[in-house]
Amino acid sequence: MNLVLLGPPGTGKGTIAKFIELRFGCVHISTGDLLRDEVARRTKIGEAIAPLMNEGKLVDDKIVIEILGEKLGSINGKSFVLDGFPRNLEQGEMLEPLLNSLGITLDLVLEVDSDREIIVKRLSSRRQCVKCKRIYGLDVPSKVDGVCDDCGFETVLREDDKPDVVRKRLGLYNEITKPLSKFYAKKLLLKKIDGNRSLHDIFLEVERLLSGFEEMK
Ligand code: AP5
Ligand code: MG
Numbered sequence: 001m002n003l004v005l006l007g008p009p010g011t012g013k014g015t016i017a018k019f020i021e022l023r024f025g026c027v028h029i030s031t032g033d034l035l036r037d038e039v040a041r042r043t044k045i046g047e048a049i050a051p052l053m054n055e056g057k058l059v060d061d062k063i064v065i066e067i068l069g070e071k072l073g074s075i076n077g078k079s080f081v082l083d084g085f086p087r088n089l090e091q092g093e094m095l096e097p098l099l100n101s102l103g104i105t106l107d108l109v110l111e112v113d114s115d116r117e118i119i120v121k122r123l124s125s126r127r128q129c130v131k132c133k134r135i136y137g138l139d140v141p142s143k144v145d146g147v148c149d150d151c152g153f154e155t156v157l158r159e160d161d162k163p164d165v166v167r168k169r170l171g172l173y174n175e176i177t178k179p180l181s182k183f184y185a186k187k188l189l190l191k192k193i194d195g196n197r198s199l200h201d202i203f204l205e206v207e208r209l210l211s212g213f214e215e216m217k
Contacts, residue, residue, distance in 0.1 A: 001026060001214060002104055003081040004095075006180055007112035008173040009166060010119035010126070011195040012202065014135050016112060017083040019203050024210055026079040031087075033133050034067050035059055036158075040130070054159045056168040058087055058176070065094055072102055088176045092183050108213060109184040110206070114195035116170065123166050127155035139199060 003026060005013040014030055021028040035053060038046035045067075049059045068085055086092040099106060114122075127136045127146070131153035136142045142149050160169065184190040193205060 001079045001210065001217065002099075002107050003079075003210075004086070004106060004109040004184070005081060005083045005112065006109055006177070006184070007195060008114065008119060008177075009169045010123040011112045011114040012122075012199070013083045013112060014133075015137075015140075015199065016110075016193075016202060016206060017081045018135070019206065020081045020210065023207060024079070024214070026081040027075045029068070029071055029075075029080050029082050029085075030133070031064055031068055031082075031084040034071060035064070038067070054165070056160050056165040056172065058172065061088070061090055061094065064091070065098065069098055072098070072104070077104075086180055089179055089183060092180050106189060107217075108191060108210075109189045110191050110193055110209075111181050111184075112193045112195040112202075118196055119170065120163065120166060123161045124163065126161060127157060129153055129155050 001024060003020065005017055007013050014028075014033075017028040017030065020026050035046075035049060039050045039053065040046070045063060049063065052059055064085065064087070068082075072080070086095050095106070122137055125138045127142070128134070129136075129148035129151060132148060132151045134148055134150055134155075136148075136155055142155055146155055147153075148155050160166070181190065191209060193202060193209075195202065
């Protein structure tokens with residue numbers, strides 16, 4: 001079961017992807033986490049993309065596809081859930097041949113949408129572990145403020161979660177990423193999920209949807 005999670009910043013893609021990974025064993029692949037890792041390791045790519053990411057702009061398609069291709073090639077045919085890719089129609093078009101070349105097909109695209117005010121509130125209080133990338137928030141705080149429950153490393157606010165950068169990311173999403181919703185609806189792969197609800201309700205719906213899908217396969 002290979003999935004794509006589509007949706008605006010702060011809608012819960014990373015949180016839901018982690019749930020899918022734990023419950024269904026699909027490897028969580030977040031292009032945002034992969035790119036932030038390049039920045040944290042100060043690689044050549046990391047140095048080049050850091051200013052763009054901090055300003056909420058998109059990274060060049062070629063760089064992202066290369067990093068994603070490497071990651072997909074390294075999971076030895078395991079199922080995956082893609083979070084943050086594709087991000088524009090061009091990346092949507094590039095994904096198909098990339099998956100074909102690895103003998104993989106895309107099964108389902110889950111579009112999670114949430115209202116703008118909810119997103120802004122969530123992102124202002126999100127913290128993420130610098131090591132294992134676990135996500136915390138108002139409804140899922142770490143036991144000790146600023147410390148990851150799982151690995152004891154520091155949890156931090158992302159550079160791009162500052163309110164003016166969040167506004168920019170939301171604008172870019174509506175303009176550039178949102179058209180992927182129609183793109184996947186036409187391919188009959190799209191299912192919509194209301195991201196305004198509690199995580200409990202969302203996880204129940206995802207569980208129901210994917211269990212049904214697994215049985216059909
Ligand atoms: P990326 O890391 O992909 O960020 P994003 O898409 O903007 O999404 P977020 O990670 O901010 O939100 P999320 O939906 O994962 O929400 P989360 O689960 O954390 O991309 C970052 C940057 O990388 C881009 O701007 C770009 O520069 C670059 N990039 C990445 N991919 C790229 C690509 N393909 N092409 C080009 N550039 C690319 O949840 C948010 C918070 O809300 C958390 O605190 C969580 O606990 C809480 N929460 C979630 N759901 C709920 C709920 N239902 N109830 C209560 N709280 C909730
Ligand atoms: Mg995320």
